[in-house]
Amino acid sequence: MTRPDVPPCCSADDQPAGGLSRRSVLRGAALTGGLAVGGTVFGLPGTAYAAPVIYNPFSGYTITQTWAQHRANGSLGGIDFAMPVGTGLPACGAGTVTNIPNNGTGGNTVTIAHADGYKSQYLHLSAFVLANGTSVARGATVGRSGGAVGAPGSGSSTGPHLHWHMINPSGTRINPLEYVAAHPPTGALPKTTTETTGEPGPACYARMQNWLRLTNGYTGPIDGVPGTNTYAALQRALRGYGYTGPIDGVMGTNSWRAVQNLASGYGYTGPLDGVMGPNSWRGFARFLNLDAWD
Template identity: 65%
Template structure:
């Protein structure tokens, strides 16, 4: 049985500065999304430009585990049913319902012919032929035993593998250089926070502040609680409750002031605050 792992940002999460997260994700499946640079409609990245979107989840089945039991190979990550599944790299989506033992399967075909596959989904979220960028949500995880779309899964998880242009299944972790580099966020230029900015923020908080959720660019209570812990270094004295308010954002502005922000420390995040923060979050050490 695969263990459960509650996803960050799947429940009633708040988004800063009035961003509607559902609209954000819905838009990412239809047209290019400038905020954070997630969607590159018609211009998918190369297959080697992939990252591990599940690094915050426990691995419950390694590549070798699969090979040892006669599988063609794959990696399993435990997570609660309904967890959003970000694309490991840019490409074009194809949904395969009831794909044998793999159950509901999403395939993302990259521009050079490599294909990413996720198996045991509970729901598809974008239509066949949709161009999705790195980090764009493509479906919801499943895997509960006996549930529609679970295939032969015995517990909630996602199965991930990569397929070469020749049709050989390979370990995606061998193609991302031990984790892969996250893209830089365009928030540094346009002052509009988006999924890539939040992916980089989550990775920073994973490195520095004990964040253990997914690097999915969808902030929720776990992301915000880790941010509040880190903001102790910047004068935040409020509770670590995962509900950011003016005191949390004032501390973020103090951090941003070290990276070119010259506005007031008033706890109201605007484009200039986000630009300063993103100059920090775009540093190579958070790739």
């Protein structure tokens, strides 16, 4: 995914419309900052909750408003990521989906209820893609981003972006990036050294397969040995980067040119000629090393 060239934007308040507690964020900060013990987070007195596995699906996008900036502007808190309208939104963790149309200033909102009392919410959606009650795995697409001024579902947004926050078991909004930092997923794939060496290898291809598993329907093994199914999924992913050829799993000049186009958003400055050299691979590897594909 490329980093979108859109202006910083945010909602004026991102207040939920009914059904969610509006307790102080200071209490939420205390719960996330100092009471995690042995993998358990304590919310309501006497009640223990297991910490769900959450990752940041949006690490490749520019943050246009931080948690602190949200709070300073009177919001209950959130993180804003600039992205074009219609971008697929992967679930940050497994759970059950509930769609909330026109949720106050937050506009169309999708809630992912995790099995342990935590919730994640994405605001200002342009479209819902799943029915209420759908169970999803981490990485499944749960909606489409929006936020264009005045568009249906945008709420009070001032420009295309995604707003993300979490809610702890006591009903308080918490910072998802702080949560992820405090509860890193276990069993993560190692980062590839291709970002430095410019030479692809099994770790690079394994991360590519995992990216494609999470976003483009790859169902094969994460073994670092790409075959036809891996490359067919890669070609599907490359539709967003200028590839218009067949989805046949056979990589040619046009397929690799689209890879270079993707890599151009991650430091590659060479020609889009479909000939993968060390600099092309370095740029592609920077994308594959995003935390989202761990």
